[in-house]
Amino acid sequence: MMKLAGVAGIFLVGFFGAVAYADPAEDTLILNEDIKMVTKTAAPAHLSDVMDEVYSGWLFRGTETRAMQADDFDNPGMLFVEQAEGVWNTVEGSEDKSCASCHGASEEMAGVKAVYPKWNETAGEVRTIEMQVNDCRENQMGAEKWGYTSGNMVNMTALLASVSRGMPVNVAIDGPAQSVWEDGKELYYTRTGQLEMSCANCHEDNYGSMIRADHLSQGQINAFPVYRLKNTKLNAVHSRFKGCVRDTRAETYSAGSPEFIALELYVSSRGNGLSVEGPSVRN
Amino acid sequence: MELTRRSVLQLGAGILVVASVPLKAFAAGEDLIESFTGGADIAEGGVTLTAPEIAENGNTVPIEVDAPGASEILVMAMGNPTPNVATFKFGALSASHSASTRIRLAGTQEVVAIAKMQDGSFARASATVKVTIGGCGG
């Protein structure tokens, strides 16, 4: 056991040690020369013991990547938003309805993404926006559910995020959602995998440091879904969670699992006050 | 700099890379320049190549070429398996004879732009772009 811990220790030094500290960029994100985005703000009250300020991952990216997100034409993620706009207006399922039949134009959904995940009183559960989309598809449209991280689903969440851009993330953590939030918090601080690392080891203890050649962010999820230059497509929050947990060399939870729903609520709440940014551009 | 085992290994790997990998592609790049210029002399200056010093991901690297008075600009990534990237031909209604795009770089390497001027002369510019590996799983 001692030996293992030692190895993990060396590994961590290798990851974070001795390399230049990489501050978040001093930069302001103004979307389409119009909407001023909050990429840096006072940490929400529940984080006051661990950090003063919260930063969007945008501030940890290079100049060119940051610029790509500042204009909708330059942001490749908007291609997928356009596709989702088509789906939004397409009638599907046994009830002959589209999303627009009930909700009107997609812009009518402004503000919705900002408060998800959210307690659903009727169902008696915390729901992510993906769960709500599938609930609509199954029970309102009479259509097939989408896979949790399928192309259609991640595109739709990008559309819903895009119409809320500039609004502050504001997920509720009290009341009936509190116990799920507590579950998510516990997961955030629990070390997993052969490397015995928790979310906090990277994103709370070491944000701003270099992890190999990359800037380690606070792991905020206000900007999801994310268009990654690496795989040139939109990536869902739960896919990112899977990647992180996998990198600790642990068996991961699956997308849409109760564990990741709880974690999403908790991590979202760490970014309360940052602007909704999705679809964002990251490396 | 203190020489640790790791840094020695990195140094060794660096020399190996410089010595071997790009040579073949570099030769292909030189051939491409030769066929573009017909072996004519190439001046430095007269064409500007803007590229990031460090690219966060080699998949999507923004670049810009600008050559007032050019009829064509050839862009090459000398270390790619196929060095040819694009050729920009400017028409009668082109204003600045400049263009921006996003390119793929297989690794840290030299990007080269050769401009063919309207008077038949050639100009060259180059930039080294470091392509970083990501933090988690590349």
Place this chain on the structure above:
Amino acid sequence: MADGVKPRVKVPKTAAAGDTITIKTLISHKMESGQRKDGDGNVIPRSIINRFTCDFNGQNVIDITLEAAISTNPYFEFQAIVPEAGEFKFTWYDDDGSVYEETKEISVS
């Protein structure tokens, strides 16, 4: 025709005669490089947009030859002179023989 290919262009709606304007273009396309292998180790054949042109009232603005090193969803930004009111025509040529076109009107004030 490859799936999901959709051209987009950004051109100002008006300009003064003789003005220089900035044009941005983007087309959704995988730009399969021919360098990648599938799960079975077979090379995925190259399938890219190999040429892009922009013309205004029949006169050329730019003519670009693309190779496999152009990123997914090819993006171009360049500048054009607008001598009079008219129409920009944008054309993308796919390896598979497909041709994608888009036009934009511009008025002169």
